[in-house]
Amino acid sequence: MFRWLHERRRRRLLSTAFPDRWRRFLARNMWPYQYLAESQQSRIHDSVRILIAEKNWEGCAGLTLSDEMRVTIAGQAGLLVLGHPGFYFERLQTILVFPDTIIHRKSVQAGGIIKQDQPISGAAWQGGIVSLSWPDVLTGGQHGADGHNLVLHEFAHVLDGIDGEMCGSPPFGKRDLVRRWAKVSRLETDRLHTASLHGQRTFLDHYGGTNESEFFAVATENFFERPRGLDENHPEVFELLLALYQVDPRDWDAK
Ligand SMILES: [Zn+2]
Numbered sequence: 001m002f003r004w005l006h007e008r009r010r011r012r013l014l015s016t017a018f019p020d021r022w023r024r025f026l027a028r029n030m031w032p033y034q035y036l037a038e039s040q041q042s043r044i045h046d047s048v049r050i051l052i053a054e055k056n057w058e059g060c061a062g063l064t065l066s067d068e069m070r071v072t073i074a075g076q077a078g079l080l081v082l083g084h085p086g087f088y089f090e091r092l093q094t095i096l097v098f099p100d101t102i103i104h105r106k107s108v109q110a111g112g113i114i115k116q117d118q119p120i121s122g123a124a125w126q127g128g129i130v131s132l133s134w135p136d137v138l139t140g141g142q143h144g145a146d147g148h149n150l151v152l153h154e155f156a157h158v159l160d161g162i163d164g165e166m167c168g169s170p171p172f173g174k175r176d177l178v179r180r181w182a183k184v185s186r187l188e189t190d191r192l193h194t195a196s197l198h199g200q201r202t203f204l205d206h207y208g209g210t211n212e213s214e215f216f217a218v219a220t221e222n223f224f225e226r227p228r229g230l231d232e233n234h235p236e237v238f239e240l241l242l243a244l245y246q247v248d249p250r251d252w253d254a255k
Contacts, residue, residue, distance in 0.1 A: 013053055016049075018048075022067065026041075026072070029072040030044075033075065035252030037251075040082055043085060044082070048078060052074055054088065055093065057097070060098050072141055073095060073097070076149065076152065077089065077155040080159060080220070080245065083247035092130060094130070098131065098134065099135075100135065101120060101121060101136070121136040124161070126166055149225055152225075156216060157217055159171065168215060172240070172244055174243075184240065186212060188215060188219075189208065189212050189214075192204060192209030205218050219234070
């Protein structure tokens with residue numbers, strides 16, 4: 001499509017009023033929404049409208065998609081691009097929503113291997129597909145500050161895949177940040193992996209020790225949900241994610 005036509009369509013879409021009903025979905029199903037500044041809420045509204053209009057949404061395994069599902073998912077994903085106005089996960093094409101945990105018949109997940117037929121909450125696939133279990137989307141969105149949010153996790157994989165590979169190399173832009181992230185994420189992934197082998201308790205979920213791709217996704221969940229804890233326990237990870245996301249979730253951290 002011609003770029004100007006695309007831009008004109010977006011401008012028209014964003015000039016319409018954001019429905020009150022959609023605002024209520026966000027207030028109910030996205031815990032940081034109430035703490036966001038008005039300008040940030042308005043940017044979330046932009047993400048919601050663009051993602052709903054431009055991505056292909058499908059209800060799977062008999063699920064009928066509702067506005068609440070689309071708004072909730074798009075709103076939570078919008079947190080990741082809050083600091084990058086005008087970017088709406090361009091490589092992502094399709095969002096699949098399931099009524100329950102997903103049984104994947106394929107064996108390769110973003111960055112890691114999952115066993116055949118293992119039930120999972122969601123996945124992000126190279127090539128522009130995200131699949132999500134609706135009950136898990138809801139739980140993650142309604143319960144903040146626990147470091148678990150499925151939408152943030154899977155959409156972090158999408159950001160990671162912008163360079164064509166989901167391997168734990170998010171788009172930092174600046175070369176020194178890329179280098180620092182590569183170093184710290186390798187180190188922290190190994191530490192988590194070792195801690196999980198020894199059954200030691202860690203601030204970040206042991207799943208982050210699977211590989212650097214999962215480390216980035218898990219660190220992202222905690223950056224947005226437990227920013228102070230991440231800063232305390234992993235200051236360099238926090239500092240680098242602050243540079244990446246260009247937004248400071250400590251501002252809306254109720255704790
Ligand atoms: Zn993952």
